[in-house]
Amino acid sequence: MKVFVIAGEASGDKLGAALMAGLKTLRPDVTFDGVGGPLMQTEGLDSRFPMEELSVMGLAEILPKYRALKARIRQMAQAILADPPDVLITIDSPDFCLRVARLVKAASDIRTVHYVAPTVWAWRPKRAEKMARHIDHVLALFPFEPPLMQAAGMACDFVGHPVVAEPVASQTDADALGSGTVVLVLPGSRKGEVSRLADRFGAAAAKIAAAVPDARFVIPTTRGVQDLVQAQVAGWDVPVTVLPPGSPDKAAWFKRADVALAASGTVSLELAASGTPMVIAYDMAWLSRIIISRMLMVDTVTLVNLVSETRVVPEFIGADCTPGPIAEAVLQVLADPQAQLAAMRMTMERLGQGGDPPGLRAARAVLQRLE
Helix, strand or coil: CEEEEEECCHHHHHHHHHHHHHHHHHCCCCEEEEECCHHHHHCCCCCCCCHHHHCCCCHHHHHHHHHHHHHHHHHHHHHHHHCCCCEEEEECCHHHHHHHHHHHHHHCCCEEEEECCCCCCCCCCHHHHHHCCCCCEEEECCCCCHHHHHHCCCEEEECCCHHHHCCCCCHHHHHCCCCCCEEEEECCCCHHHHHHHHHHHHHHHHHHHHHCCCCEEEEECCCCCHHHHHHHHCCCCCCEEEECCCCCCHHHHHHHCCEEEECCCCHHHHHHHHCCCEEEEECCCHHHHHHHHHHCCCCCCCHHHHHHCCCCCCEEEHHHCCHHHHHHHHHHHHHCCHHHHHHHHHHHHHCCCCCCCHHHHHHHHHHHHHC
16 A cells, blocks of 8 residues: 655644554555655655755745745655555645645546645635545544535544643642642744733733732743743743743643643643643734634634633633733633633543544544545
8 A cells, every 4th residue: 555645844744653653553564655754754754855845834934935835846746646656645734735636636536635624614614615626535633623524525534633642741740840829821832922922921920920929930932932932031020930842841830730821722732631721812913813803703712612612711812812801811710720621621532532542543534435
């Protein structure tokens, strides 16, 4: 069995490696070709070029590399058509991956699978219909996505979210970090997010500290923003611990925290996996705020709220992202976290916790549809 697989960023590399491991378990004769990162290469992929060439976000970043990316799209399509695989699997990175699939489908009947459904439930629902022109099968991370993909004309299987396979710290490791109230602060993983949110999160932290004198604030950082976070929190008048990227204590702090103040994103699922109640706050550039607010189709952007079909996680988005209300919500969650704890348990169950690993489920879905 031959599988051509393409991933364009670190999260896709992780999904791809788990899928490849699952395929090797179910089909020991499988071979791989395509593009991926170090995790996929460990599973047996000889990447045709460095995956980092595709890890480009934002118009300003893409424009200088536009011609090179177009050439890579053509190169991938030609390689697939020259030696047709049993299936082409593209992973996230839709701007690159779906263009490759479109060229392949226009010239062949090679089966195409895309891993990670577009967020048509949140905005731009027509994306699914466009995608259906050249994608046969979608592997979805959320249980509410298959009906939306099927309505657009694609087969779709919910295979579980990778967060359920991530290791969670033990209570023993968490307790070893000491007593007192711990507030986890997560201002984002991109420089723009940190720049917009850090001052507001710092002002909210000051209000929380005034109400909870024993509160400690812990900020895990990621590569690329550590220095910016350090500079931004230097003026905070609260006790702050900044964890370096890759800190071995990160998981323990997630488990130890009594509450988290976090930017919107998949981090809400990481917090839910650790059983840490949260408040979500986010803002963006003013033009993006105006455009997205008009296009948004849901009344919450927090994944725990969406998956659990509740609205128990407070969120402060756009113009509502102000320190006073954020701090008040954090204090309320600290005082009564029970509703969130129940919603987080439900979220993890619905995302596949306790079942087969998502990579194995994804592999099984690919093989079953091929048959």
